[in-house]
Amino acid sequence: MKLWGGRFRGARDPRFEKFSESFSLDSRLIHYDLEANRAYVEALGRAKVLTAREVRELLSGLRAIGRSVKRNPRWAEREASEDVHTWVEERLGRIAGAAARKLRTGRSRNDLVATELRWYAKDASRLLERGILDLWNSLLHQAARHPHAVLPGYTHLQPAQPILLGHYWLAYFEMFERDYQRLEDCRRRADELPLGSGALAGTPYPIDRLKLAGALGFARASRNSLDAVSDRDFACELAFVCSLALVHLSRLAEDLILYSNPAFGFVELADAYATGSSLMPQKKNADALELIRGKAARTIGKAAGLLALLKGLPLAYNRDLQEDKHALFDAVDTARECFAIAAGVVRTLRMDPARMKSATAAGFLTATDLADELVRRGAPFAEAHEQVGKLVRYCLERNCPLESLGDAEARAIIPAWDKTLRSIALSPERSAARKRALGGTAPAQVSKQLARCRKLAATLSRQAD
Ligand code: ARG
Numbered sequence: 166m167k168l169w170g171g172r173f174r175g176a177r178d179p180r181f182e183k184f185s186e187s188f189s190l191d192s193r194l195i196h197y198d199l200e201a202n203r204a205y206v207e208a209l210g211r212a213k214v215l216t217a218r219e220v221r222e223l224l225s226g227l228r229a230i231g232r233s234v235k236r237n238p239r240w241a242e243r244e245a246s247e248d249v250h251t252w253v254e255e256r257l258g259r260i261a262g263a264a265a266r267k268l269r270t271g272r273s274r275n276d277l278v279a280t281e282l283r284w285y286a287k288d289a290s291r292l293l294e295r296g297i298l299d300l301w302n303s304l305l306h307q308a309a310r311h312p313h314a315v316l317p318g319y320t321h322l323q324p325a326q327p328i329l330l331g332h333y334w335l336a337y338f339e340m341f342e343r344d345y346q347r348l349e350d351c352r353r354r355a356d357e358l359p360l361g362s363g364a365l366a367g368t369p370y371p372i373d374r375l376k377l378a379g380a381l382g383f384a385r386a387s388r389n390s391l392d393a394v395s396d397r398d399f400a401c402e403l404a405f406v407c408s409l410a411l412v413h414l415s416r417l418a419e420d421l422i423l424y425s426n427p428a429f430g431f432v433e434l435a436d437a438y439a440t441g442s443s444l445m446p447q448k449k450n451a452d453a454l455e456l457i458r459g460k461a462a463r464t465i466g467k468a469a470g471l472l473a474l475l476k477g478l479p480l481a482y483n484r485d486l487q488e489d490k491h492a493l494f495d496a497v498d499t500a501r502e503c504f505a506i507a508a509g510v511v512r513t514l515r516m517d518p519a520r521m522k523s524a525t526a527a528g529f530l531t532a533t534d535l536a537d538e539l540v541r542r543g544a545p546f547a548e549a550h551e552q553v554g555k556l557v558r559y560c561l562e563r564n565c566p567l568e569s570l571g572d573a574e575a576r577a578i579i580p581a582w583d584k585t586l587r588s589i590a591l592s593p594e595r596s597a598a599r600k601r602a603l604g605g606t607a608p609a610q611v612s613k614q615l616a617r618c619r620k621l622a623a624t625l626s627r628q629a630d
Pocket of ligand 1: 187191247248274275278482484486487488
């Protein structure tokens, strides 16, 4: 069945039929389509376009379709149609008879599909928020396990200064907190009803669009029909937020891939999320994390694809827009999957605080603290920096860690060398504890942030339930 057969005489090339169908993709919008139709039928009833009896017949037909679709989750597999909207109308015709011929009065698939995709985007952003909450809980679980353990912090991936393990995990919490906010924000903008915009110009039937918006759970109705049927900025936004969240996740993945390398040995992935090699019996590979890193690239591609789809498109609806669903569904599905896997990987990670601590010693991570102590005693920073640099070089040339350095040797390079400087050199914990200002890695700051994050996660989890 076609919704537009009248003006055509010739049949379509079957290859073109297949080329242009979107049912195989948009059949997953079926429940949105049925609901949008339900509300629209009621609106037509209120506008006296349909009689009370027609409204009853159509509503009961839509309910029957809903039931049969629910009963059989694989309903779409044995069906074919140009798109889900066509399928519903055809099906309704079989159940409700002549009344179904009035279903699309004053309406177009253009305003319908924009409505359904916005609705999907609203629901998808909520599901993604839940995915972030799950990941948060895993991060918080780890952050609380050894909150005050120290590990090397890196810049340029070279050992820099000691940080607390809790501080490390909470850095990712912050990133995902912003992603969470971006999802809420993007949902607010998606929350606008296009239905009632017709094909492009609006509808001549007296439909109360604000009431229709309320009936479909939308906060507002669109103010411009051309914009409503033709823009997909909400889809771009959501795909971007998915991409950015996966960019954050890919950085966490990369850290953990490195940290699970035996040369670091800070963490070990649970067997549940690792794989081996068909050739090398000793291997334990972090494939779950590598795939997360890889899937971030795929989602970035979808976001870029959506922008490219809109670029230069004339107003209003164009069939190009049908491609939006492929990109958006994939970006959302991929992001949800990655969050679920990452939550599992992080939750089950085994950590080795002893390895982390010994890595801080090997990397001279307290060098800055030594210079700071010399400054406290009155040396200009540049001079302190120079002296400590020479001490590091001395140790490197002898392949000797700071802890095996004799006091006399040290004093030859740093004349002020004493017990205090030695203990500063040997205590990464003390180094961390000095970063007491807001946002630093001192235990008091980390505990405060951990409490804040816990509270936020609990509040948002309660709201989500
Ligand atoms: N399947 C189309 C889409 O997903 C909706 C149909 C609009 N088609 C049209 N020829 N106006 O965008």
